[in-house]
Amino acid sequence: MAANIRKMRNIGISAHIDSGKTTLTERILFFTKRIHAIHDVKGKDGVGATMDSMELEKERGITIASAATFCQWDGHNINIIDTPGHVDFTIEVERALRVLDGAILVLCAVGGIQSQSITVDRQMKRYKVPCIAFVNKCDRSGGDPYRVTRQLSEKLGHNAVMMQIPIGLEADFQGVVDLITMKAVYFEGENGEDVKVTEIPESMRAEAEQRREALIDAASEFSDELTDAVLEETPISEKMVLEAVRQGTLTRKLTPVFMGSAYKNKGVQPLLDAVNAFLPAPEEVPNEALDMNNADAPVPLESDPAKPLVALAFKLEDGRYGQLTYVRVYQGTLAKGETIVNAKNRNKVRVGRLVRMHADQMEEVDKIRAGGIGALFGIDCASGDTFTAEGLGVSMTSIFVPDPVVSLAIKPENEKSEVAMSKALGRFSREDPTFRTYVDEETKETIIQGMGELHLEVYVERMKREYNAVIETGSPQVAYRETITRQAAFNYTHKKQTGGAGQFGRVAGYIEPAPGEGFVFENNITGGDIPTQFIPSCENGFKKCLGKGPSMEFPVVDIRVVINDGAFHAVDSSEIAFESAARGGFLDAYPKAGPVIHEPIMKVTVESPTDFQGAVMKLLNQRRGMIVGTQEEGVNATIEAQVPLAEMFGFSNVLRSATQGQAQFSMEFLTYREVPVQIAEELKKRKGEQK
Amino acid sequence: MTSHAIPESLKPIAAITNTALPAGRIGAVVARAGVGKTPFLVQVALNGMFYGKNVLHINLSATVKKTVVWYKEMFSHMAVRHSLGGVTLDDLIARRFIMTLKTTGFSVAGLQERISDLQEQNIFSPDILVVDGLSFEESRRSDVSELKALGDSFGLKTWVSVPAHRDEPRDKRGMPARITEVADLFDLIWELLPEGKKILVTPLKQIESVDEDAMLFMDPASMQLDASKTAS
Numbered sequence A: 001m002a003a004n005i006r007k008m009r010n011i012g013i014s015a016h017i018d019s020g021k022t023t024l025t026e027r028i029l030f031f032t033k034r035i036h037a038i039h040d041v042k043g044k045d046g047v048g049a050t051m052d053s054m055e056l057e058k059e060r061g062i063t064i065a066s067a068a069t070f071c072q073w074d075g076h077n078i079n080i081i082d083t084p085g086h087v088d089f090t091i092e093v094e095r096a097l098r099v100l101d102g103a104i105l106v107l108c109a110v111g112g113i114q115s116q117s118i119t120v121d122r123q124m125k126r127y128k129v130p131c132i133a134f135v136n137k138c139d140r141s142g143g144d145p146y147r148v149t150r151q152l153s154e155k156l157g158h159n160a161v162m163m164q165i166p167i168g169l170e171a172d173f174q175g176v177v178d179l180i181t182m183k184a185v186y187f188e189g190e191n192g193e194d195v196k197v198t199e200i201p202e203s204m205r206a207e208a209e210q211r212r213e214a215l216i217d218a219a220s221e222f223s224d225e226l227t228d229a230v231l232e233e234t235p236i237s238e239k240m241v242l243e244a245v246r247q248g249t250l251t252r253k254l255t256p257v258f259m260g261s262a263y264k265n266k267g268v269q270p271l272l273d274a275v276n277a278f279l280p281a282p283e284e285v286p287n288e289a290l291d292m293n294n295a296d297a298p299v300p301l302e303s304d305p306a307k308p309l310v311a312l313a314f315k316l317e318d319g320r321y322g323q324l325t326y327v328r329v330y331q332g333t334l335a336k337g338e339t340i341v342n343a344k345n346r347n348k349v350r351v352g353r354l355v356r357m358h359a360d361q362m363e364e365v366d367k368i369r370a371g372g373i374g375a376l377f378g379i380d381c382a383s384g385d386t387f388t389a390e391g392l393g394v395s396m397t398s399i400f401v402p403d404p405v406v407s408l409a410i411k412p413e414n415e416k417s418e419v420a421m422s423k424a425l426g427r428f429s430r431e432d433p434t435f436r437t438y439v440d441e442e443t444k445e446t447i448i449q450g451m452g453e454l455h456l457e458v459y460v461e462r463m464k465r466e467y468n469a470v471i472e473t474g475s476p477q478v479a480y481r482e483t484i485t486r487q488a489a490f491n492y493t494h495k496k497q498t499g500g501a502g503q504f505g506r507v508a509g510y511i512e513p514a515p516g517e518g519f520v521f522e523n524n525i526t527g528g529d530i531p532t533q534f535i536p537s538c539e540n541g542f543k544k545c546l547g548k549g550p551s552m553e554f555p556v557v558d559i560r561v562v563i564n565d566g567a568f569h570a571v572d573s574s575e576i577a578f579e580s581a582a583r584g585g586f587l588d589a590y591p592k593a594g595p596v597i598h599e600p601i602m603k604v605t606v607e608s609p610t611d612f613q614g615a616v617m618k619l620l621n622q623r624r625g626m627i628v629g630t631q632e633e634g635v636n637a638t639i640e641a642q643v644p645l646a647e648m649f650g651f652s653n654v655l656r657s658a659t660q661g662q663a664q665f666s667m668e669f670l671t672y673r674e675v676p677v678q679i680a681e682e683l684k685k686r687k688g689e690q691k
Numbered sequence B: 001m002t003s004h005a006i007p008e009s010l011k012p013i014a015a016i017t018n019t020a021l022p023a024g025r026i027g028a029v030v031a032r033a034g035v036g037k038t039p040f041l042v043q044v045a046l047n048g049m050f051y052g053k054n055v056l057h058i059n060l061s062a063t064v065k066k067t068v069v070w071y072k073e074m075f076s077h078m079a080v081r082h083s084l085g086g087v088t089l090d091d092l093i094a095r096r097f098i099m100t101l102k103t104t105g106f107s108v109a110g111l112q113e114r115i116s117d118l119q120e121q122n123i124f125s126p127d128i129l130v131v132d133g134l135s136f137e138e139s140r141r142s143d144v145s146e147l148k149a150l151g152d153s154f155g156l157k158t159w160v161s162v163p164a165h166r167d168e169p170r171d172k173r174g175m176p177a178r179i180t181e182v183a184d185l186f187d188l189i190w191e192l193l194p195e196g197k198k199i200l201v202t203p204l205k206q207i208e209s210v211d212e213d214a215m216l217f218m219d220p221a222s223m224q225l226d227a228s229k230t231a232s
Helices: A021-031 A055-060 A087-099 A115-126 A145-156 A202-222 A224-232 A238-250 A268-278 A415-431 A453-467 A532-546 A575-593 A610-622 A651-658 A677-690 B008-019 B037-050 B064-081 B089-095 B108-120 B141-154 B177-183
Strands: A008-015 A068-073 A076-082 A102-108 A131-136 A160-162 A164-167 A175-178 A183-188 A194-198 A255-259 A288-291 A297-300 A310-319 A322-331 A333-335 A339-342 A347-350 A354-358 A361-364 A367-369 A373-377 A386-388 A394-396 A406-412 A436-439 A446-450 A471-473 A481-483 A488-496 A503-513 A519-523 A559-567 A596-609 A626-633 A636-644 A664-674 B026-032 B055-059 B096-101 B128-132 B157-164 B188-195 B198-205 B215-218 B225-228
Touching: A008 A021, A008 A087, A008 A115, A008 A268, A021 A068, A021 A102, A021 A131, A021 A268, A068 A268, A068 A373, A076 A268, A087 A310, A102 A115, A102 A145, A102 A268, A131 A145, A131 A268, A145 A160, A145 A255, A160 A202, A164 A183, A164 A202, A164 A255, A183 A268, A202 A224, A202 A238, A224 A238, A238 A255, A238 A268, A255 A268, A310 A394, A310 A415, A322 A333, A322 A354, A322 A367, A354 A367, A386 A394, A406 A415, A406 A453, A415 A436, A415 A446, A415 A453, A446 A453, A453 A471, A488 A575, A503 A575, A519 A532, A532 A559, A532 A575, A596 A610, A596 A677, A610 A626, A610 A636, A610 A651, A610 B108, A626 B064, A626 B089, A636 A664, A651 A664, B008 B037, B008 B215, B008 B225, B026 B037, B026 B141, B026 B177, B037 B055, B037 B064, B037 B089, B037 B128, B037 B157, B055 B064, B055 B108, B064 B089, B064 B096, B089 B096, B096 B108, B108 B141, B128 B141, B141 B157, B141 B177, B157 B177
Parallel strands: A008 A076, A008 A102, A068 A354, A102 A131, A131 A255, A160 A255, A519 A559, A626 B096, B026 B157, B026 B188, B055 B096, B055 B128, B128 B157
Antiparallel strands: A068 A076, A164 A175, A175 A183, A183 A194, A288 A297, A288 A394, A310 A322, A310 A386, A322 A373, A333 A367, A339 A347, A339 A386, A354 A361, A354 A373, A406 A446, A406 A471, A436 A446, A481 A596, A488 A503, A503 A559, A596 A636, A596 A664, A626 A636, B188 B198, B198 B215, B215 B225
């Protein structure tokens, strides 16, 4: 294994569904000799592409879970994280992006920049991941890398610069012209493995010259040397251009664009060269940990294998051999036989088997150095945990995890399924922090929660396929919340005298809105009106009221409870008595505090031909959607709206039939907002009927 | 949506921007690049939204996202300067509709179709039309006169931004050359002129019955509009 950290790359392949990223990954693995035969995604030969290791993914032709895989190209070690493209699995994408140093943004030459690409691009921006673009499917009819490059600039705001131009297009697509070397590159042999470099066809020379000029012009902004060479008209070396483009890419100020057709085995090898040439080595990406002993102050990490270990568990998988934990080492070396500490609970664990993954095959290794990615065996931890050397006391920044917005009741059909289901749920919730599960105490139903309808559907499918659990599902429910809008006072005395010891406690104070703070309890009692030992009981009493709000039984959030007065009895006061008094006080004040219901609002982006723009807006409007804006670009329009999640169930079908299947949409959680009075009334009515 | 309490300090400013143009009339805001046409128009829009008016914001040179950012930015400055009594931008945005069109694809006829569509489907019915980013490199006489007719038929107050150049020659009324060709079509023309530590909103053409003493100016740092009774 090459030890040189400069020759290490951790990259992701991010893209819209169906733009061909799985095929591209497959071809990369073929050309880097990690696999020896080529399969197609939808498995005409029944084998399926190597990265989609889950059955379900093979069937749907999409990639759900990210698998890390290792390969080598031209002396560089490359770890590839195959990231899911659908927004409903956004947490997977975000987690993968966290551990990446760079990414290939795969774009479809026909479809261009689609709403999904916009979401993925935004995530890359958030984690400041440098990227190079690959315009795939240049062999398809309607494929136009020039248009896609333009869109990359206009729609996503990249400084997109073509590094190649296509030789022929659509069915006639033959190869590319490399604008740095100014050579034509063809891909010959049965699987395109023979790269043939020749002179540029005469008919393309003028265009190539012109595009090269544009490339050098864009690149010169990042290199004084290149600028000087341009101004002084001295020869421009390949190295100069490469260095300048690299600088631009690393700072995310330039996005080099490559092109080809993964399916037809064209353009993959130059893309691999570009990964080595332009994407950063681990040491070029600044990373920080938080010092847990010093109020979470940031501590810079160094990609030095000799320093104490800091590693992040970014993905768990239950495989045939037990739990597999994918880790990225940020500092130090993770070595077999050593003892490491889980920063969350300070548990010590011994590193047993250490492997490097190639999709679902593995390769044993002795150590993983700073910058590397690998997997640990049989270690009990959750996704997002940090492992460090003993006594280091730092933790990686926690990954942003949004609260789930949809829930679904599920019921196993028989006992066997029940066992299988609980096993599956345990695994899924460990692997995916946005997927949660609990048993509703009243209905005794098992509830699963997640980020969208599809998110939950996929897990239900997986329970059926991977665990043979036969499951019935209810209809998806929106995670409503209750909160209050104004201050209201309470003064409640709990008194009970029915033989034996009595119960007595009085609490007084007020409740008020506390936006964004969840639940806050404040004790302003002075002079011992309520003895200190009973204060926690008061807090508990209030807390217990929050799980099910008095008005609609939705969880109550963003509320501050302040107690400032009370009374006790030397004999009759007890913890129970104060808990009951608190409960009474809460129920007393709550109706006076202007309670309202909040619902999750989604940011919905629809892309549609302009002809259907009116129809799409109508659909959104019917769904209580508020249209933020419309963006027209030639024949396509993008409509951005904010729509309550409750109205979005089944939207994909409706949209498809209203637009002859030509529109697509993406959606992500935006915020919680008050439910309009009319809808709140309906909810109340429905709740009443359920009882 | 309920209408909001208007902060006292905002009232004199909104009084000018909301009444300068009667419904059905068209006004131009002229300034050099970077002086503040967009923040000016965004505040005109926000002031209207505060008073319950619906704003259709057409941007021909930037994306919806960028336009949204302008609103956020201007609103947050407003919230600092005037006490807005808990009103958030979220409370107002139902009154705003942003439409971005590629300049090359811009036609008033197309716009008219869109507005009719929005009204018929009961999605959005504008009171104020803001057109930002229209290039005046070529003649816009027919566009401006069509916009005027459109505003008239829908009863809209239409605001159009017009870019000027630093060394542009001026006619005897002081109008930059770029706008003289269309000046007769506009009912109102205001120019944003940096002067000292202020950007003065200078009327080049006014609708009668406007309070001559009331002056608007912008703070170049926050781009916030302010009003004063006397010129300074």
